[in-house]
Amino acid sequence: MNFSPEPSIQSIEFKYPITDQLISIIVPIYNAEDSIEISLKSILNQTYHFFEVIIIDDGSNDNSHKIIKKYTQLDQRFKYFKKKNEGVSTARNLGLTLAHGEYIQFIDADDAIEPNYLDTMHALITQHKADVAICQFYHPIFQSNLKNKRFNLNQIEHFTELYSDTLAMIVPWNKLWKRECLKLGFDHTVHFAEDELFNLANIFNAKTVITTDLKLYHYTVHDHSCVNTAIKNDVLYPTITKENLLFSRIVSLQPKREAIIQNAIQEGLVSSNIQNNILYSRVLDFFFWHLVIYLHSGATIERLIIDYKYIVQHPIFIKSLEAKENWTVKIEDLKKEKLINNYINTCAHIFYENEHTSPLQFTYMFRAVFFHNFLQLNTSRSNNSYDVDISLALTFTDDKLLKLLAMSS
Known part of the structure; x- marks a missing residue:
């Protein structure tokens, strides 16, 4: 073939x-x-x-x-x-x-x-x-x-x-x-x-x-890069359609990713068992990166709450969590407005109070807060084969983060 x-x-x-x-x-x-x-x-x-x-x-x-x-x-x-x-x-x-x-x-x-x-x-x-x-x-x-x-x-x-x-x-x-x-x-x-x-x-x-x-x-970030321009325009002009969100742009490539993976499976280059993990891991990654980048670009909390009310109900995001559920998480409820508001406010507080923290650490922290607010860890797995995302988030268990998690309850 x-x-x-x-x-x-x-x-x-x-x-x-x-x-x-x-x-x-x-x-x-x-x-x-x-x-x-x-x-x-x-x-x-x-x-x-x-x-x-x-x-x-x-x-x-x-x-x-x-x-x-x-x-x-x-x-x-x-x-x-x-x-x-x-x-x-x-x-x-x-x-x-x-x-x-x-x-x-x-x-x-x-x-x-x-x-x-x-x-x-x-x-x-x-x-x-x-x-x-x-x-x-x-x-x-x-x-x-x-x-x-x-x-x-x-x-x-x-x-x-x-x-x-x-x-x-x-x-x-x-x-x-x-x-x-x-x-x-x-x-x-x-x-x-x-x-x-x-x-x-x-x-x-x-x-x-x-x-x-x-x-x-x-790597040098310059003002005219496609990513920088897209984000700045979206932050400055929030009336632009949700299709222009960084998260939406990443999600829009799903059909192309799926076509590439399907061809690789047909060629016998990779097992079909890996498809969901590849196809949807990028979506979950950018759920957190979107928040880090937009906070870094000056987006308001009110604006981000609107974004995430849209994102958490996006069918492909829901599918990404269903794929992860096969590993270690169980979704409880993403439609509670109070939880979404609380999540964004907590993450924004973490961001503004930790100016010397690296962007990567922010994503781990935001993961931890997300799991704490929305998801129930499957701790009954005897082999402790936690998903990579969750394992990284759980490494941040110092007193400072625990206090922030307590605050988000």
């Missing part, structure tokens, strides 16, 4: 044979004159020297090309290609077709990597005989809970744990891939979370993933 992804997700047609041990770094750019120097300099300073840099200019009309020219003249490993403006997905796809390397790395034009990034990631893959290496990263809002671990993706528990780590699988830039695992390109029709669809479509081709808690990638 042939693999038949959605028409908007095309198979990658590599033009060149693989060069062993070579790392192909793909850098899509658009009007990046203010940031591209930092990015390219961080690549030039790598301690691992066997790489090529494929810079795809997606129709820039600023002075980016002048800065890039300096590097292409300085070092023949830097290669510059310009195309008409069609979006970052098309640019990345072109970069993939031009790659020679055994390994593929994506870097955004306004980001930077540590000098030992390539060395460390290459060593992780080769020493652990892995197909993908994923590292921890610096980000002003998002964080991932990556640990030093080897994931055997043939095991459902390992696959679910890796995918449930939101930022491990939703971004393309903190990963070194073996090229042979990349079969499908980026969906050029999607302009929000297209990275996640790319990762999901290709991770099924990997058998082993190695992760590290080393922070090797520096």
Whole structure:
């Protein structure tokens, strides 16, 4: 049976044979004159020297090309290609077709990597005989809970744990891939979370993933990013339809996720038993991330209460909880207005009173408060096989959180 992804997700047609041990770094750019120097300099300073840099200019009309020219003249490993403006997905796809390397790395034009990034990631893959290496990263809002671990993706528990780590699988830039695992390109029709669809479509081709808690990638949030723009517009103009919520945008991709998973099941790349855990874990993740991001962006408590009255009754959110119920939770009641008001007020109090707390810790705290208010933990399970989300939330059992939980009762 042939693999038949959605028409908007095309198979990658590599033009060149693989060069062993070579790392192909793909850098899509658009009007990046203010940031591209930092990015390219961080690549030039790598301690691992066997790489090529494929810079795809997606129709820039600023002075980016002048800065890039300096590097292409300085070092023949830097290669510059310009195309008409069609979006970052098309640019990345072109970069993939031009790659020679055994390994593929994506870097955004306004980001930077540590000098030992390539060395460390290459060593992780080769020493652990892995197909993908994923590292921890610096980000002003998002964080991932990556640990030093080897994931055997043939095991459902390992696959679910890796995918449930939101930022491990939703971004393309903190990963070194073996090229042979990349079969499908980026969906050029999607302009929000297209990275996640790319990762999901290709991770099924990997058998082993190695992760590290080393922070090797520096991500920069800029005002014109699609996520930043979408959130700011939604916070500033709350009369916009609920379809523009961050949560709604994530949920809207469910049909595409399901199509990708179904094709992988048909190809025998993954067991059908894993479908619900993959399909709905992202939904539950963003139930909490939505709250963290919107609070960070200045949304009012009143606005968030309105949002969450909508979200908790969304059919796909209910389905996500039903999928989780098979593991460790039982839903009690999501329609009680008092509980929703109490939940948002408690989370907002936690957020405003803990300014030095990381966004990732906020998501764990918000999980704990949610479970305390709405869900009943199934503590009768003798094997203690708690769901990853719940296990992480329960790690926050210090006196401060217990007082907050008591306050939310």
